[in-house]
Amino acid sequence: MNPTMAGKPRLYYFNGRGRMESIRWLLAAAGVEFEEVFLETRQQYEKLLNDGFLLFQQVPMVEIDGMRLVETRAILSYIAAKHNLYGRDIKERAIIDMYVEGTIDLMAIIRVHFKLSPKEKEENLKLIIERATKRYFPVYEKVLKDHGQHFLLGTQFTWADVQLIEAILMTEEKEPDILSEFPSLQAFKARICEIPTIKKFLQPGSQRKPPPDEKLLQTANRVFNRK
Amino acid sequence: MQFETEIVFQIITLYIKSGIETCLLSLVSHCEVIFFCQNRKGNMAEKPKLHYFYGRGRMETVRWLLSAVGVEFEEQFIQSKADLEKLKKDGLLLFQQVPMVEIDGMKLVQSRAILNYIAAKYNLYGKDIKQRALIDVYSEGAWDLGEMIMQLPWKYIDPEEREKETIVILEKATGRYFPVFEKVLKDHGQDFLVGNQLSRADIQLLETILATEELKEGVLSKFPLLKAFKTKISNISNIKKFLQPGSPRKPPLDEKMLAEAINIFY
Secondary structure, eight states, X not given: OOOOSSSOOEEEEOSSOTTTHHHHHHHHHTTOOOEEEEOOSHHHHHHHHHTTOOXXXXXXXXXXXXXEXXXXXXXXXXXXXXXXXXXXXXXXXXXXXHXXXXXXXXXXXXXXXXXXXXXXXXXXXXXXXXXIIIIIHHHHHHHHHHHOOSBTTBSSOOHHHHHHHHHHHHHHHHOTTTTXXXXXXXXXXXXXXXXXXXXXXXXXTSXXXXXXXXXXXXXXXXXXXOO | OOOOGGGGGSOBSSOOOTXXXXXXXXXXXXXXXXXXXXXXXXXXTOOOEEEEOSSOTTTHHHHHHHHXXXXXXXXXXXXXXXXXXXXXHTTOOTTSOSOEEEXXXXXXXXXXXXXXXXXXXXXXXXXXHHHHHHHHHHHHHHHHHHHHHHHHHHHOOSHHHHHHHHHHHHHHIIIIIHHHHHHHHHHHOOXXXXXTSOOHHHHHHHHXXXXXXXXXXXXXXXXXXXXXXXXXXXXXXXXXXXXXXXXXXXXXXXXXXXXXXXXXXX
16 A cells, blocks of 8 residues: 555654654745654554665654655655755755754754663753854854855755754753854854744744653653663 | 964955965955965865864765765874864864864854855755755754764773663664664665755764774664665775775774873863
8 A cells, every 4th residue: 555645744753853743844944744643552563664664764754755755864854855945956965965964963962861771861951051052053053144145055944944943942942042152053043943934844843852751761661662 | 373263164255364475355255355365375176174183073074975976185183282282272163163164265163064065065955945954854864873882982081881782772772773874775776865865864874884883893783774875885985095004084983092182172
């Protein structure tokens, strides 16, 4: 049975951010409506496995345009390319890829935070702040400052901008003053949040998920049979 | 004055910094201007230059792809912490990390950005976005398995822990990844994974198969199509050449190389 060709993309994941959140952001930014199937039980997961829906036995999985895509980057790249958010040529794509990968690396550190012990959380928070303020945000600040345009690639809104706004907001949840030394990023944040599709995504009632909590961890452990 | 190299890969409008030795102005689409800057050593048709330490790590797949399409490249090996610090200080590493590849006037970092660019440039990425998606899915799967293997010596220093983890990885190889690729080949009966032509997915799968076999010989025993695939892809002339001694292919990490790398990066 193949997923329907017409119809909205359908996302298979937990009812939480995790690795699917960037995909929700990108679809929302592109103004694409999507459906979600939330993993709650082990049986659900096993059924997906037995039905051959999860190529490498993992989620995220997205049914889109007759395909069942897995692997977060494959999914994101497809959506970006389909909706003209991936630049106009391979060099622009390379720049977008670099910027995107930087935000992915930063968000990966934040993503695991809620699973850590209190002592580990202390250390991880220091790492988040250090990486954000010394390695990643200075790069994006300089890019924006140097060309003085609205978006990372200049006048063109791309996938890189969506990743960056997600990363900024996620970091601010951990350290509200994180942008205090980055005026161009502050202006960027204000501008991007006003884009109608993104503004809508940031409002209550959207498909944006809240920060992860203990309940999400328990659900994931239950579904994956982890202790 | 320090030559700021970030601009070689940023799209900017008329922006000149002093200290550039020679500059080529090139008008590219939509009236945006990209500066290509030369140094005294070379011209635009230079070979790609790879910056990494002398080992596979996250640069090896780049070496595989370039070699598979017959593109010669240079390598500058980081041999000490000072070498790495110099690259950082000179502003050559966007996120202060390697791999970094100088190619077509850009200083690309982030493995996936580098691989995506090479694949697109040299026609290893299929013919449309759906084929690209499929190639990405398979390449990411191969990468996930390859990454586990690559990180073994780094993350599992204790031999007993490493032994345990090796078993876990081999189970994933034969239980999760190889069955997928075996089925793909079986279902369409073609020589290549996607679109009946060589793509990065085939090269990355071969690389990962060989790395897995280094952990345990005979790991393909239950996968006849993968065995045939391995032979076929290995016999493609550029790849055959890469698999021979004297090529840029790097050996697996031994204890000495690991100790040196730890000194450089930690």
